[in-house]
Amino acid sequence: MPHLYTAAAPLVPAAATETVGTPWINISIFGAFVLVTMVVVFRASKSTQTAADYYAGGRGFTGTQNGLAIAGDYLSAASFLGIVGAIAVQGYDGFLYSIGFLVAWLVALLLIAELLRNTGKFTMADVLSFRLRQRPVRVAASISTLAVSAFYLLAQMAGAGALVSLLLGIGSKAGQSLVIVVVGALMIVYVLVGGMKGTTWVQIIKAVLLVTGVAVMTVWTLALTGFNFSELLGEAVATSGNPEMLEPGLKYGVSETSKLDFISLGLALVFGAAGLPHVLMRFYTVPTAKEARKSVVWAIALIGLFYLFTLVLGFGAAAYIGAERIQAAPGGVNSAAPLLAFELGGPLLMGIIAAVAFATILAVVAGLAITASASFAHDIYTSVIKNGDSDPRQELKVAKTTVVVIGIVSILGGIGAQGQNVAFLVALAFAVAASANLPTILYSLYWKGFTTRGAVWSMYGGLIISVGLIIFSPVMSGTETSMIPGADFAWFPLQNPGIVSIPASFLLGFIGSVTERRVEDPVKQSEMEVRSLTGIGAEKAVSH
Numbered sequence: 001m002p003h004l005y006t007a008a009a010p011l012v013p014a015a016a017t018e019t020v021g022t023p024w025i026n027i028s029i030f031g032a033f034v035l036v037t038m039v040v041v042f043r044a045s046k047s048t049q050t051a052a053d054y055y056a057g058g059r060g061f062t063g064t065q066n067g068l069a070i071a072g073d074y075l076s077a078a079s080f081l082g083i084v085g086a087i088a089v090q091g092y093d094g095f096l097y098s099i100g101f102l103v104a105w106l107v108a109l110l111l112i113a114e115l116l117r118n119t120g121k122f123t124m125a126d127v128l129s130f131r132l133r134q135r136p137v138r139v140a141a142s143i144s145t146l147a148v149s150a151f152y153l154l155a156q157m158a159g160a161g162a163l164v165s166l167l168l169g170i171g172s173k174a175g176q177s178l179v180i181v182v183v184g185a186l187m188i189v190y191v192l193v194g195g196m197k198g199t200t201w202v203q204i205i206k207a208v209l210l211v212t213g214v215a216v217m218t219v220w221t222l223a224l225t226g227f228n229f230s231e232l233l234g235e236a237v238a239t240s241g242n243p244e245m246l247e248p249g250l251k252y253g254v255s256e257t258s259k260l261d262f263i264s265l266g267l268a269l270v271f272g273a274a275g276l277p278h279v280l281m282r283f284y285t286v287p288t289a290k291e292a293r294k295s296v297v298w299a300i301a302l303i304g305l306f307y308l309f310t311l312v313l314g315f316g317a318a319a320y321i322g323a324e325r326i327q328a329a330p331g332g333v334n335s336a337a338p339l340l341a342f343e344l345g346g347p348l349l350m351g352i353i354a355a356v357a358f359a360t361i362l363a364v365v366a367g368l369a370i371t372a373s374a375s376f377a378h379d380i381y382t383s384v385i386k387n388g389d390s391d392p393r394q395e396l397k398v399a400k401t402t403v404v405v406i407g408i409v410s411i412l413g414g415i416g417a418q419g420q421n422v423a424f425l426v427a428l429a430f431a432v433a434a435s436a437n438l439p440t441i442l443y444s445l446y447w448k449g450f451t452t453r454g455a456v457w458s459m460y461g462g463l464i465i466s467v468g469l470i471i472f473s474p475v476m477s478g479t480e481t482s483m484i485p486g487a488d489f490a491w492f493p494l495q496n497p498g499i500v501s502i503p504a505s506f507l508l509g510f511i512g513s514v515t516e517r518r519v520e521d522p523v524k525q526s527e528m529e530v531r532s533l534t535g536i537g538a539e540k541a542v543s544h
Contacts, residue, residue: 067298072203085333087314091245100269157414162331272430275437454513462505
C-alpha cells in the first residue's frame with residue numbers, strides 16, 4: 001500500500017512543476033491507447049464511403065454499442081477531471097455539477113431523444129426545419145451548433161493541457177500549449193480518417209475504460225475506510241479543516257449574487273444536455289427506434305453509476321490529497337483525480353487513469369468535431385448553398401475541410417482557456433445549448449403554432465444573449481481567475497447566463513411565432529407529429 005496522506009498530516013503545496021508518477025510510464029500508456037485507437041479508426045475508414053457512413057456510421061450500430069458510445073460521448077473531461085476537482089475543493093457545492101449533469105441527461109431522454117431520432121436524418125437542423133422554411137432555420141441551427149461545439153471544445157482542450165502537463169511536469173504555458181496542439185491534431189486525424197464509425201468505436205473503448213477505471217478507484221478509496229462512506233467524509237473534513245464542506249453554500253452561498261449564480265448554473269445544467277447537438281446526433285447511428293431505446297437504457301445505467309462514483313472520488317481526493325495540494329499542482333483543480341490515482345496505486349494506476357482521462361478528451365472532441373462538420377456541410381453547404389442538390393463526394397470534402405478549421409479554432413481557444421475548471425467551462429456550453437437550441441427543439445416538437453420567425457428569433461436571440469452575457473461577465477474579465485485577467489469590462493454579475501438567456505429565448509420564440517402572419521404547412525406539421533411519435537416514415541427517410 002503506497003503512503004497516504006492521513007487526516008492529520010500537514011499539507012505541503014506541490015511545486016508548480018511537480019511531476020506526478022513516472023513520465024515514461026505515462027507516455028507509454030498514452031502511446032498504447034493512441035496506437036490501438038488509430039488501428040480501430042483506420043479499420044473503420046475502409047467502410048466509410050457515403051454521407052450516411054461518415055455522419056451516422058452507416059446506422060449499423062446495435063443499441064448496446066450505441067449506449068456505450070453515448071456514455072462515451074456524454075462523460076467528458078468535465079465529468080471526470082472537473083467534477084472530482086470541484087467536489088474535492090468545494091465539497092457539497094461541487095457535487096451539484098454531478099447532480100446537474102445526471103438530471104440533464106434524463107430531461108433529454110424524456111422530452112427529446114426518441115422524437116428527434118424518428119424525425120431527423122443526420123443533424124438537429126433536419127428536425128428544426130422539417131415543417132418550417134429550410135434556408136433561414138438551417139443556417140440558424142448550424143451557427144448555433146458550431147457555437148455550442150466551440151464552447152465545449154474549449155473545455156476539453158483545457159482539460160487536455162492540464163492533464164498532460166501534470167503527467168510530464170510541464171509548468172510553462174508554452175509547454176501546455178504544445179500539448180493542446182498535439183491533442184487537436186490527433187482529433188483531426190481521428191475524424192478525417194474514421195468518420196462517425198471510427199469515432200463511435202473510440203467512444204465505446206473510452207466508455208468501457210473510463211467506467212472500469214473509475215469503479216476500481218472508487219472501490220479502492222472506500223476500502224481504505226472499511227467501506228464506511230461516513231468515515232471518508234469525516235477524513236475529508238479533517239484534512240480540509242472546514243466542516244462546511246458537507247453543507248450547501250461553500251461556493252454558492254457566500255452572497256445573494258452567488259445564490260443567483262447557483263440557480264443560473266442549475267438551469268443551464270438541467271436543460272443544457274437536451275440542446276447538445278453532439279449527444280443528440282448519436283441517436284441517428286442506430287437502425288430502429290427499438291435500438292434507440294435500448295441504447296438509452298445502457299447509457300442511463302453507465303452515466304448514473306459514473307456520477308455516483310464521482311462523489312466518492314471527490315471526497316477521497318479531499319481526504320487524501322487536500323485542496324491546497326490539488327490547487328498547487330499543474331492543472332489546478334482538474335488534477336484531483338490523477339493525484340488520487342497516484343496516491344492509491346502509484347505510477348502505474350496513475351498512468352492508466354490519466355490515459356483513460358486522455359481517451360475521454362479525445363473521444364469527446366472527435367464527437368464534437370464530426371457534429372460541427374456535419375452541421376456545416378449538410379445544413380449550410382448542401383441544403384442552403386446548393387439547395388439540396390450537391391454531389392455527396394463534394395459534401396464529404398466540405399465536411400472534412402470543416403473538421404480541420406474547427407480543429408485549429410479549438411486549439412487556439414484551448415490555449416486561451418488554460419487553468420479554468422473544465423466542469424465550469426462545460427457549464428457555459430450547456431448554457432449556450434439550453435438558450436440557443438432547447439426552446440426551438442421543444443417548440444418544434446410540441447407546439448403546432450410555432451413558425452419560422454419564432455425559430456430564428458429563438459435561436460439567434462438565445463445565442464446572442466447567452467454569449468454576450470458570458471463575454472461581459474466575470475468569466476472573461478474583472479477577477480484574478482478570468483480568462484483575460486488584466487482587463488475589466490464585466491458588467492453582468494453572474495458567471496453563468498442561464499437564468500436570463502434561457503427564459504429570454506423561450507419568450508423570443510413565442511413572440512416571433514404569434515406575431516408572424518404566415519402560416520406554416522399544416523400537412524408537414526401533421527407528418528412531423530405522426531413520425532416523431534410513432535417512427536412511421538423515419539426508416540424510409542434515413543435510408544436515402
